Amino acid sequence: MQRRFALLRSRMKSASLAGLILFSQAQPGYSGAVLYVSRYRLTTRRGYVLLPMDSEPILFVAGETQKVNARKVSFITDIRSSQKSWGMLGELISAVKNLNLEKSKIGIVNMNTMPYNDLKLLSEELSTITFCDATEFFDQVRWSKSEEELELLRETAKILDGAFLKILDILKAGVDEREVVGEVVKHLVRNGVDEMIILSAKGPSFSGHLGRPEHHRFSPGEHYIFSVEAQGPSGYWSQMVRFISFGPCDEEYRDLFLAAKEVLREGVETLLPGVRIRDVVKKMVHAAHQRGLKIGEWIGHGMGVDLGDNLDVVITNENEITEGMVITLHPHVQLPKSEKGITLGDTFAVTSKGAESLSSVEIEVYTV
Structure with a gap:
């Protein structure tokens, strides 16, 4: 897992990104980003991972049940949950603010498959951040298997x-x-x-x-x-x-x-x-x-x-x-x-x- 984080952070550095948000949903073909960096397979709904350049990653899942399940298998130790989408995104937004990333550039993996309201909420609540689509460089990393x-x-x-x-x-x-x-x-x-x-x-x-x-x-x-x-x-x-x-x-x-x-x-x-x-x-x-x-x-x-x-x-x-x-x-x-x-x-x-x-x-x- 450290190899993956190192490769992603190298790409982040080249793109001048202070952080990376990875989005997945519990559907074959669309669930791999969160699994790739956390080892946790979503059982329902959707989830996010925040990978800062200079601190430990955070996994965000919907509901306490998924949080319990994720703790059993995930490489990520900081796991946060909420019963509602807004609550999960609220946790993500709070984490970004607490890490002082509000005036930075952050990449989003699978930006084009995120629910419209999720992306809208992120953009409104974190209006000083420049968001960009980071799916392409994430794919380049995961395509080459160890x-x-x-x-x-x-x-x-x-x-x-x-x-x-x-x-x-x-x-x-x-x-x-x-x-x-x-x-x-x-x-x-x-x-x-x-x-x-x-x-x-x-x-x-x-x-x-x-x-x-x-x-x-x-x-x-x-x-x-x-x-x-x-x-x-x-x-x-x-x-x-x-x-x-x-x-x-x-x-x-x-x-x-x-x-x-x-x-x-x-x-x-x-x-x-x-x-x-x-x-x-x-x-x-x-x-x-x-x-x-x-x-x-x-x-x-x-x-x-x-x-x-x-x-x-x-x-x-x-x-x-x-x-x-x-x-x-x-x-x-x-x-x-x-x-x-x-x-x-x-x-x-x-x-x-x-x-x-x-x-x-x-x-x-x-x-x-």
Whole structure:
């Protein structure tokens, strides 16, 4: 945790910031800022952390229950609470004033997702402070994971591998998808997961676009795409997407699978420090078009303590890949004159020598 504070304060110093306010809400994809600096996962509503340049950080949560829970796990020892949003913000405003930061410049992380009234109140009560959006430099810090963080990500990936192997044990024609997903959820929860997203596509033929699991009894000759994203007990997310055939795989789908796997491989080989995100996308788009396939515009995202880590793998992303980044690639490809399509995916850690798959389950056509 001291490494994180040191990196953030170095960026704060460069930006002439006297403090940093980090905002999060208890929703996957938007909860990571507070978790990243405090180790506390919000259970409801929203929370803030104040990180001054020259004193200890303060965690602000809604309600006494969250305060009690935070004390059990948080690296931050100064934890303050209130039952009402105004009270929590009042605590934050009082802390800023008590630290004599009223005539300084303070950055706000996730400023564009803060409730309007929260930001309005801060601006009115602390009118002598210059507030600026500090989300970008916060993201730059959290994108590059330490070796300790990578080990925690590998732990989550191992749990997901176990979930997929569980599927192979119970999946067969005649079984309802809800039964399968129920067993997967039990496996995940038993291994410390409490946030997850399970998506799928199924049938003898489909576009490969993923949706919610449903009551569907599998039949021979069908195909199944299974995707699971989960936040492990350490708070770090990972994802895997695999393809399953009920009996011998349709020849056209096998060819489509092999083409999609090559498109994914082209992207993985481009995940190198110094390469721009957009160039990974261009490489994968070119690989798909070379094989006569359509490909979706959103090809992946980052992973960390936030689902997506506020890093989209899209052609407009100019950010450079850095060592320690963790990126999920999940290309969706489709035959141009057919409804047949497929999605494959895995999560990778960027090293100086290339990309390391966090999953030990091979990407292949699994037959049940």
